[in-house]
Amino acid sequence: MCGRYATARARQELLDEFRIELDETVAADGADLLQPDYNAAPTKDVPAVLVRPPHGADTPEEAVRTLRMVRWGLVPSWAKDLSIGNRMINARAETLAEKPAFRRAFARRRCLLPADGYYEWYKGEDGKKQPFFIHPKNGELLPMAGLYELWKSPEDAWVWTCTVITAQAADELGHIHDRMPMTVTDPDTWLDPSLTDTSAAASLLVPAAARGLEAYPVTKAVGNVRNNGPHLVAPLPADPPAPSDTPDEEGTLF
Template identity: 35%
Template sequence: MCGRYASTLPPEMMTELFKLLNRVEMVPRYNIAPTQPIVAIWEAEGRREAHFARWGFVPNWVKDPREFPLLINARAESMSEKPAFRDRVKHGRCIVPASGYYEWHTGPDKKKHPYYITRVDGQPMALAGLYSNWIGPNGEEVDTVATITVAANPQLSVIHDRMPAILLSENQQDNWLNVRDVRAHEAAQMALPLEDGALKFHPVSTRVNSARDDDAGLIEPVELGKPEPAAVKPKKLAGGGQMDLF
């Protein structure tokens, strides 16, 4: 399960790296949590653009999102069969840009400690995801997203048994977003664990447990068992109040 991540890529770099036709303004985020607004990229009518969306997928057939389970992840092995996701595997694939993500490991003392996981080469991550446009009874619209998870590779399995599906190459990203020409079963074959050695990780502050904390200190390495640095005042979220609907 991937339940927290960081995204610090400057808007101009995101536009260039992912070949976007637009630009979104978002401050660096170090502790993005479910239900918060995130940046997701998808193609529609031949246009590849970035959008603000709610992290917490809501199928378009749901009547009241407040009574629907919070779906932040879709398992790659079953997404094509699940009623919530199967249509979006065909028509609603997206990418979630990230700098790294957090996972919690339960140690011998039975306590969970967070680790920050990034690419070895320092490049941004392109997390494979699915998006849906939910339209309410009064015409209100909210874009929602789930990130896709796969079985962890041997290297990451020492921390957790799942990891995000990460699209490394430009060709993979292009094909994942190309819902016109690339069929669902072809796209699903790209949602695979990365090979050992592609990622690295280190323990970080337990402050990441609180979504109220959002600062650069969260991704800094800590020594387990040592006192942790104090929090700093968090920045305001980008994306405004567009997620206030639910």
């Protein structure tokens, strides 16, 4: 599954890349809600691109492309509390139209979740786990396909939540983990809330590998959600030569 990712692009880059018409990542008090996050984890707020009528509008014709922060871990409208979202961070592409938690959102509330790349943990033969950062080779953004929902809390506050859609990993990355995020072939159609045909929406989904991904090992510090910063996505240095391959002072091998 996709359980950690990095989303650290500047606001203007996201506004330009996704042709945003309404930026809701600035709070009413002026606080900047959009901050670089190299260790986005479940229950944290992450940026999402979606199309819907702004507050106060209620017709589909008024829908605009919006950038806003949403809580990672989808909470269906019928859920009793937020905790169910902890089990809904990923939605399997194979069963989106069937699962009660996802099928309504799949029909009307699709989104894109901008990422620089995502992390997966590879378990070696010795049983130890090594995190890898998987990202587009060309350095471009990875807009992960997602769904969002609105859940009303007991205090009558609306909570926006999301999930990342995943599928079977491509062969070249499947040895690290057997699932990977999905992206879409046509973002405009994917985001269009008037498209309610789930079969048509499903036809737009493609594995993230289609964007040309590469993977490299990174520091295990990413395993602690309290750690953050660009050092988390830095490649680990190459292993030093083994002693048997190291010349001594006279130029011969030990």
